[in-house]
Amino acid sequence: MLTLEKFEEASEVVKQVAIETKLLYSAYFSNQTGNKVYLKPENMQLTGAYKIRGAYYKISTLNEEERKKGLITASAGNHAQGVAYAAKAFGVKAVIVMPTTTPLMKVERTKSYGAEVVLYGDVYDEACAHAYELAEKEGYTFIHPFDDPAVATGQGTIAMEIVKELPLVDYILVPIGGGGLCTGVSTLAKMLNPNIKVIGVEPAGANCMQVSLKNGKVTTLPSVNTIADGTAVKTPGEKIFPYVQKNLDDIITVPDDELIVAFLDVVENHKMVVENSGLLTVAALNHLDVKNKKIVSILSGGNMDIITMSSVVQFGLRQRDRIFTVSVLLPDKPGELVRIADLIAKEQANVIKLDHNQFVSTNRNVGVELRITVEAFGTEHKNRIFNKLKDMGCRPKLVNVMM
The missing domain is CATH 3.30.70.260 (ACT domain)
Known part of the structure; x- marks a missing residue:
């Protein structure tokens, strides 16, 4: 269960490895939208993304025997680095299964934290299935990147920081891949203040949560196609889905071309590198039909490889x-x-x-x-x-x- 007591506990635990990312007021996006827009820069975390919160808290809840077996997970990059770093902090082995399409930078960064990396499958879902096979074969303890209440609780500490710093926040925009971040943030935000609107944002080419909510059950997309590789998920989490149904107010989908120009906006106006998945909430600002509201856009990560960055800059400049x-x-x-x-x-x-x-x-x-x-x-x-x-x-x- 996701409870206020667990969120409070997680907030203290994650302080051991995660920095409290202070909100950045964006004059540029505020003027553009007619709202007061704040950015939550999780791209500034040590591992370059928020995932370290959920990974570290989850591992802290395991007993000694579960840790000694070694840990295994599947990830397109950010959860991989979070688990690798957290495992190193606890002094345990970590095996990470990543899709073969994962940018080399993310692979190398994951290895740099001491993890063993296995490349398998074209998308996250295929890598995850292989990780489960290895877990059963080798006896590893599986750390799911999103479909785990403890992981979601760790991610939800972001909402604790937002409300603490901006108590009168009206809207929180949160990226959605499998739904772990969305679950933690929306659940805790509603506990702290039911009037806060939490809006999930998905790539138009990987809108598994939107389709699942519409169908009233977890639904698997036949395929995904998006440059936002960190949120290219076909199937949202089963265990966390009821929390999303209860606490998420709406979902916005964003086409890839809007992520490209959002990258330029953030680089030029805030001097920050944010990966495509983290830019979902920035692009979504133009889809939100409200004025004079206090809005927080969660920038979930900044792990973009140089080749992708170069391509995005060129396409963005041509688009504009x-x-x-x-x-x-x-x-x-x-x-x-x-x-x-x-x-x-x-x-x-x-x-x-x-x-x-x-x-x-x-x-x-x-x-x-x-x-x-x-x-x-x-x-x-x-x-x-x-x-x-x-x-x-x-x-x-x-x-x-x-x-």
């Missing part, structure tokens, strides 16, 4: 027309390139890349192609440059290519 590539056709004669460069300079744009192709046509008088990748201020600026090129007779075409 901060970078675009345009193809123009020019006669092959001296001065044409200077003419284009002069136009872009006068418009105060910045050329990032040039590609000059003389072989696009056999008629070089009218068919030399110049592809220009330009940095602009946004859509209006981009359109102005495009129209100026059109007026010059350059026959511009937008080209969708990555750098």
Whole structure:
């Protein structure tokens, strides 16, 4: 059972390894939404995510015999690091089964805490099934990443900190993968103040909790497809589902493209790296139809590998027309390139890349192609440059290519 006494106990226990992440007031998101928006930066935890709370509290509740058997879990990354770190703190063995699609950074960080890593399956659910097989075969003690009341209780300590720091909070936005964080936060929030609205946020391509709530029972999605790998779960937790049914006020789903621009917003305005799953609650701010409310967005983690980060930045800049590539056709004669460069300079744009192709046509008088990748201020600026090129007779075409 998730009780107030257990939440209080967990709050004291997790202080041994987790920092109390102070709320950050966001002037940017507040102005954008007409609310008072605060960020709960769990991406700043030692392991880069909130998962250390539930993992450490769960292990603290095990007896000596259960710990000595060794611990095993399955995770897409953050729970893996939480269990690995907590196991090291307790001096016990940890085996972590991770999907083969897990970013290398998360794999290496998990190993750095002393855990043994087994890569198996394409998604979390397949890795989890394999972890159960290994637990039965080797006698390990299984630590479920979300479908465990003790784990959920540890995660719920986040709500204790939020209400302590912002007693009059109106809304708490919480990411949902399997539902452990959502269970702990919503249950404790309602215990402390039934008027607090707790809204879960899922990727549109992995909305297992939304479908389950609609069906009135735990439902498995046929597949999941999202860049938010930490919340790419097909089946929510059975044991915790009744708590979600009782305490969650609503669910918002967010498409992947909104996570991409949310990444840019957080990096540019708060100088923080937040992984795609942690950005769900930021993207959801624009879906919440309220004004003049105190809202807390839980940033669940910041473990994003550099390759993913690079890709997200490029896609985000292109989505917002901060970078675009345009193809123009020019006669092959001296001065044409200077003419284009002069136009872009006068418009105060910045050329990032040039590609000059003389072989696009056999008629070089009218068919030399110049592809220009330009940095602009946004859509209006981009359109102005495009129209100026059109007026010059350059026959511009937008080209969708990555750098």
